[in-house]
Amino acid sequence: MAAENFELLAPATSCAISKVRVVARVRPFLSQEISVKSSRVPVSCISVVDQGRISPEEVTVNLKDPETSRNECYQLDSFFGQEDHTVRQIFDKEVNPLIPGLFQGCNATVFAYGATGSGKSYTMQGTEEEPGLMPLAMSRVLSLCEETGCRAEMSYYEVYLERCHDLLEPKAKEIVIMDDKEGQIHLRGLSKVAVNSMSEFRETLALGVQRRKVADTDLNDVSSRSHGVLVITVSSPVCGDSAASVTGKLNLIDLAGNEDNRRTGNEGIRLQESAKINQSLFALSNVIYALNKNLARVPYRESKLTRILQDSLGGTSRALMIACLNPGAYQESVHTVSLAARSRQISNFVVPIHKQGTPQAKVDMESKLRAWLESKGKTKSAQRIGGIGSPFSSKTPCSTASKVRKPLFNSSAKVKKTANQSDCKREKERTVAVAFGNLVENKDIANSIATKDHVEKVKFNSPRKALSPIHNTNGIQKAVLEISFTDQLPARTPKTPFPANEEFKSFGTPLDKFDAQVSTLKSCVAQEYVDFLNTASREELVELKGIGVKMAEYILDLRETSPLKSLADLKKLGLSSKQIHNLFSKAAMGIFGRIEDLAAVPCPETSLSNQ
Template identity: 55%
Template sequence: MATASSSSSSAQPLRILLRVRPFLPSEAASSGAPCVSLVDGYPGSEVTVKLKDQYTSRSEHYNLDAFFGQENSVSEIFDREVSPLIPGIFEGTNATVFAYGATGSGKTFTMQGTEDCPGLIPLAVSTILDLARCTGTWCCVDISYYEVYMERCYDLLEPKAKEIMALEDKDGNLQLKGLCWTPVQSMEEFEELYSIGVQRRKVAHTGLNDVSSRSHAVFSVRVSTSVVKGKLNLIDLAGSEDNRRTMNQGIRLQESSKINQSLLALSNVISALNTNERKIPYRGSKLTRILQDSLGGSSCAVMIACLNPAEYQEAVNTICVAAPSRHIVSYMSSASKPETPKVKVDMEDKLRAWLESKGKTKSIQRTNGLFSPSARKTPSSMSHMKQPTFSKISTRVKAMDQDAVLPSANPCKEVKKSDSSLRRALLPISSNVNQQTSDTDNSSILLEPNTPVVTCNILEKIPAATPLDKFNALGSTLKVGMTLVYFITI
């Protein structure tokens, strides 16, 4: 799979758009002028909008990045704000577009659209598929669609209601375990899958909306090439609700409570980011965990604040959350690149080649014995020797253990008696032990397997020696003994 490797990063502030939906037929008769209007600005620059309450003449001004009035279509929003993000997806960047607002403000229409007026999701998929065909190289387009209902995530593209586990990886990034990614190659395939997901999303009738979304819906398009992976998230948030007006009861009241809690957690995150708090409460809800990468993370983000032109107080509440979000900065990291396959390196072969290049071929056999169990073979110079058997060694050790526990009235006499045979075995080499040990490489001493482990009091053989000579002789004897033990054990 891929791991994010940031080859470069650039600061990108959260872009805030304002969309005012047209009056509904039921609102046109009772409403006069819309409560929000454009005061100053032009496309591509900062705009100033005015909110005015027609009953109290109260007015407020806010600065935003773009304004789309009742006369502007969804396709205009896509061409000006969403379409410029798509080429970066093919370069390995991530982007998020999410609609925020009160219930009945036109969020779902903006993201989903209708058959005659497609929303941002079908427009984005169509553009991505067209670019994928023109790349000239291998490119795969996958989609996923899930909802956050009552603080639980469910895959909308699965036949059965399958809950998705939201987990964190070792880097603290959110991973959705069990989310299904489905490849699409044409708009026909997309429309078939998307319509299934739309039908499975939780909706219900409320006092303010005939078809009210009861969950946050997250649609993602992932573009994979042979070099990088990029992703575009298109999120339709459920709207905040005033239960005094909606008259929700039972399960609808519980749904409304969860929706309002998650949107409150979102406003708390935005407030903490604006005040540069050390700890940002991303864990306040599943929604804020999903939006963490888009709010102060590494993803380019666009927020579409949707307003009902007939509801002044709802418009104020929405813009009070949206306008301060302009100061949130994300540091986009490019190119989520696939990992280079790990090549298994045979360090033993490398070491052998290095030794041969240095002319140290005589040390290869010893090195093999240290690094590889399979390489512990008898060298050619020792092939004629009988290998020691475990039974002989264990018999010798057992006999030594039995001798060690025998009671003795005169221990010194017993030790002297047992050492007499050992002294005779060592007599040929004890006369000049210093010269033998200095002229001989300890690692080249070879013994017959049945050679007994011998010890002797070498100091008795040098009665007239000085203390220094006795010390040197004793040290040489210890070296020889350790060498014998080493070759017997291997």
């Protein structure tokens, strides 16, 4: 897709698949790289073949080793050679088209990737004579703010030795990276500064740049020792109660460069920095590899860098990668361009973020996305989009209701009939069924419980409390809040696990009643299980069936940033729905133990004794 064609999203509900766009930028040879004796400019190892002639949508980049005459070609989206391309040209063609989307609530990330000394900081920050993408983007944002009445703010932080530090508020504590249940990345503790003019911006950025860790190495006099991230946030004014506020974020990332320590001459702290930089860039390549291979687990948690980029690689942001290249470094350029070419295959699903999200909008977006993935035969990706870093990690009607699961019991004709009536016209009711049905294997029962007749009974059954604000407290919405597995609830064991017999009279046959009670029991057990995962020690977790040492560690790591709210959150660890189901089943089976033990357990008076 050409940059000009990034479709502008209509406000409110529009969404789009957007591939990570990848462009190459070759810096010129520096004066110290030109031999004084010959005073001839060396030949670049990088060239472009048939720019735009074979296909206007991509370019073929050729890398040629002058020593061995090795030769490799890679396809990228665009190419900016050393001769005639200024940062302004890159901005106009590649970054400018992303900016209007911010004003409609869409996030975007631009990141410069490449070996040390390849020109990443020069491209992103620029110089006084040639402003980089950061000031150019801010200038454009400010002029659009003037037209629209929106506000602009900036944050600037660095990831140094695997820790995030605020560069505008140096006394602040370390920044914590968190993700919410919709897969959005949040940085707890990061300050924001309002920006009203370019002079304010320049002053603030210069302050941050001074604080960023930079050092002289054998390969670059001004080598960045950290990944630097500028965040430009745009917020629309909120008019009255009904209007939803729109916020868009543009991340401009100047990554630290890959370093070959046989050549940098690094020692001591420089070597430590270098090790962390290389580790995080290795983690980035692992994420790109996993996304390309459609692996169920994408290792975003291997480094802070990949956590920050989580939303931009396989997430909900638009993303532009600028592969920066030194024309005299063949091996490094092969490394950079091969990773860049692989990144080009990654799709993001761009969703506008509104402070008051509408569930129906999410439903529409998810069904559009699934249809797209199915048309491409990408079933695994479809699963992933329902999981990691996804706006749909909490199930929505169309995703789960369509899955056919083996019923736990044969339901009665009455239950089936009720379930069949529950079609797409009754989205609200199906929302109940789906939320409830995430862990209820028998969808018929879930659907039947979701019908208006049964909502009130479920409400009495449920041990849950509503935590989210309720705008419309009709029966169905109340029930959604009370039985949804995606709400965060305090751990609680119900005093009366089963409802009094009177409350179940209208359930019809004894089988209906039994099915409903089993479902309620399951929801209680599922909540207890989630509470256990959130509070157990490492040793306790390992004791539980199906959880090994590695999984226990992943869970501890995950809950450190955001406690599990539902079993579906385990998808963030890369587990599939089936794996979560198996894990839970194993734990649940353990409750019942041997059949002889069960025989000794008396029936609760309130449950089956009056039948």
